[in-house]
Amino acid sequence: MAKMRGAIVVDIERCKGCGVCVVNCPTDTIGLSKEVNGKGYHYSYMEYPENCTGCTNCAIVCPDGVITVYRLKVE
């Protein structure tokens, strides 16, 4: 069965660490980092990258539009 693998790229310096993407991720891929960005926010990142299916839910709810999503079909 074909499986979807996805990945997100977060624009770290624009991320405000609100966590809306974390609760909207259906596969619990995203978490907030321990490190902070230049503004002092705990930016979001792929905590469990192998879970990501590239569904784009995180990117469309992001108020600051910092997430770019890539998706690949794996046979």
Next chain:
Amino acid sequence: MDINEIIKPENLVFKRTELMTDKTLSYCPGCGHGTAHHLIMEVVEELGIQADTIGVAPVGCSVLAYEFMDIDMTQAAHGRAPAVATGIKRLWPDKYVFTYQGDGDLAAIGTAETIHACNRGENIIIFFVNNGIYGMTGGQMAPTTLEGMRSSTSPYGRDLASMGHPIKMTELIAQLPGTVYVTRQAVHKAANVRKTKKAIHKAFEVAKEKKGLAFVEIVSNCNSGWKMTPVDSNIWMEENMFPFYPLGDIKVDGKIVKDLMSDLM
């Protein structure tokens, strides 16, 4: 599989719309304004009407919307955005004209302009972001503040006897003959974002056909004004705002599709 094998230009499925400028949004973390801005610009991009769209920014948190949306925009005096949009639309009948207003702008100081623009059936689109509070000035009580809701000017909660009832602008406006499409949506969850995008698409279609006014309310959070974290404020919004401001279409193609009387009971 290595992540770098997935992150390639040919696998791109979503990126930020290019109609948003590179400026960092001035909104608080988790604010629904940012999502609403992106959605409107995504729809404008998909329809290919960047050069034909004129926006009117309000007074309030979104006063700087013209800095973020890469289209022709102006900014109106407090509450007067529908009046300014009326003028622009009448001078440029073939352009898409929209206003982007908050609840303090649209439902308080601009009530007259809003109701009369809707009643005249101007061929504009009104985007109404309702978070039940005056966000920019420090969380004061707005006309849309819920009963019992705390704000800096109602610290013991809104008391209906002395402060009056919250106003449902969208239901009010749906009853006017000039409006064609009236809907209420939210942007806190992915499913709601997709529905809101469809609603915005429909609003631009109505504007294209010049049938009348399209009114899209977006129920949003104000985590700073409500004194909550962004995620908690979205949960609070679902539990408290949605029972009073139910989501869904209220008027489609000029016909009221929702039982407004049962809602008032």
